Amino acid sequence: MPARRFIVTVVADRCKECGICIALCPKNVLEKGNKLNWKGFHYTVPARPEQCIGCRLCEYNCPDFAIFVVEAEAAKGETVWARQA
Amino acid sequence: MAVIRNIHPLDRFLRPERLPHMWCPGCGIGIALSAFLRAVNELEEEGRIDSRKIVFVTGIGCTARASGYVRFDAAHTPHGRAIPYAMGVKLANPDLIPVVFSGDGDIVGIGGNHFIHAARRNMDMLVIMVNNMIYALTGGQVAPTTPEKIYTTTTPWGNPERPFNAVTLAWIAGANYVARWSVTHPELLKNSIKKALLMEGFRFIEVLSICPEVYGRHIGFRSPVELYTHLRKVVKIRGKIRPLETEYDWERGITLGEFVVRDEPGFVRRLMEVVKGGKA
Ligand SMILES: Cc1ncc(C[n+]2csc(CCOP(=O)(O)OP(=O)(O)O)c2C)c(N)n1
Ligand code: SF4
Ligand code: SF4
Ligand code: SF4
Numbered sequence A: 001m002p003a004r005r006f007i008v009t010v011v012a013d014r015c016k017e018c019g020i021c022i023a024l025c026p027k028n029v030l031e032k033g034n035k036l037n038w039k040g041f042h043y044t045v046p047a048r049p050e051q052c053i054g055c056r057l058c059e060y061n062c063p064d065f066a067i068f069v070v071e072a073e074a075a076k077g078e079t080v081w082a083r084q085a
Numbered sequence B: 001m002a003v004i005r006n007i008h009p010l011d012r013f014l015r016p017e018r019l020p021h022m023w024c025p026g027c028g029i030g031i032a033l034s035a036f037l038r039a040v041n042e043l044e045e046e047g048r049i050d051s052r053k054i055v056f057v058t059g060i061g062c063t064a065r066a067s068g069y070v071r072f073d074a075a076h077t078p079h080g081r082a083i084p085y086a087m088g089v090k091l092a093n094p095d096l097i098p099v100v101f102s103g104d105g106d107i108v109g110i111g112g113n114h115f116i117h118a119a120r121r122n123m124d125m126l127v128i129m130v131n132n133m134i135y136a137l138t139g140g141q142v143a144p145t146t147p148e149k150i151y152t153t154t155t156p157w158g159n160p161e162r163p164f165n166a167v168t169l170a171w172i173a174g175a176n177y178v179a180r181w182s183v184t185h186p187e188l189l190k191n192s193i194k195k196a197l198l199m200e201g202f203r204f205i206e207v208l209s210i211c212p213e214v215y216g217r218h219i220g221f222r223s224p225v226e227l228y229t230h231l232r233k234v235v236k237i238r239g240k241i242r243p244l245e246t247e248y249d250w251e252r253g254i255t256l257g258e259f260v261v262r263d264e265p266g267f268v269r270r271l272m273e274v275v276k277g278g279k280a
Helices: A020-024 A057-061 B029-045 B063-068 B082-092 B104-110 B112-120 B166-173 B186-197 B212-218 B224-234 B267-277
Strands: A005-011 A030-036 A042-046 A067-072 A076-080 B054-058 B073-076 B097-103 B125-131 B177-182 B202-208 B235-237 B253-261
Touching (some): A042 A076, A057 B186, B029 B063, B029 B186, B054 B063, B063 B073, B082 B097, B082 B125, B082 B267, B097 B104, B104 B112, B112 B166, B112 B202, B125 B186, B166 B177, B166 B253, B212 B224
Parallel strands (some): A005 A076, B054 B073, B054 B097, B125 B202, B235 B253
Antiparallel strands (some): A005 A067
16 A cells, blocks of 8 residues: 655744644644744744654644645645735 | 634534634633533434524632633523523423533532532432532632632632532532543533433533633643643543542542433423323
8 A cells, every 4th residue: 555645834934943743743743943934933844744654643732733744646745824914 | 804714624513703712721611511522412413402492591709701702692690590591491392402511619608509400300400510620710719629728819828628529519410411521622522512412301510621821720730731731630531430440649640431320301301201290
């Protein structure tokens, strides 16, 4: 069976840099970014999406509805903004 | 004007224009709310619930602010009074599904009397008590659920009081369903909420939560990850044990699990029976 692939999406303007998703991810997919969002938090970036196994520990433990995981043809890390100027 | 997009899979149950919410970074309330919304989402996808029938009721406190972020009919009621409000909802229209989502101070502190009597009546509602073990909104005073010896702003030498074990309280008062989970195990919490949402009578789910800002900060776990990791060590999942065997202690451990599952008639059914049986 071919390996399953996932798109990991961070909603940058909701992330509060709590680090819970980064600490819980078993595959080291996520890391603290070096850019700030409009609230002054270094939002998480899905740096290594090809390693994601789709366990959704990040999604289920994020207190801010700021990260989610969707199965897809190809692995991808996305950063999106809910609020667009 | 900024345009706000629905992005997250739970955004249809939220008010994305109000996000980010007011809770501090790493606050467990958001994890508990997320588990509740996933439970509703799954039940709806399975055709087992109509989410438009949910009435989401909160009292006062950090947790209680959740009513402002959800896209259900919702009420943000006075401190301790979420349960009587939810009772009014159910009695006015028994088709509705009242869900109380509020803090430990709100439910078993100031609202304690409403809590035991709603359980005694087996009043048809689901109560989710987010227990961060402190009065958080007001700055970290001791709560009836603060474990022994814990430092709070009003117990500077450590808490001398014996805390409520809300599980035993709900059981002895007569609740149909009693469980305790933790934000460190959100899938177990979600499954329990799914089950309890479909039951009748009084259902009580306590959710141990993390408040890094005031609870954690005062006891040496300032960062959300540290407090989360520590709580995961404090909690102990036990299957098939009775409420009186559960522990509630920061040192010895806090027992998680499902402790009571009864199917005694809820208040609405009992009321209908006496009304039908009466001569009026
Ligand atoms: C009648 C009344 N008494 C006291 C208060 C002050 N007060 C606001 S929130 C709160 C306690 C909140 O604790 P909890 O219910 O555990 O919620 P948390 O903030 O921890 O989520 C208190 C005492 C109030 N708002 N109304
Ligand atoms: S858990 Fe959520 S809020 Fe916390 S760092 Fe990760 S994406 Fe950001
Ligand atoms: S789904 Fe699991 S493996 Fe993938 S990013 Fe989230 S926590 Fe990491
Ligand atoms: S004070 Fe505590 S409970 Fe309130 S929002 Fe902050 S972390 Fe959460």
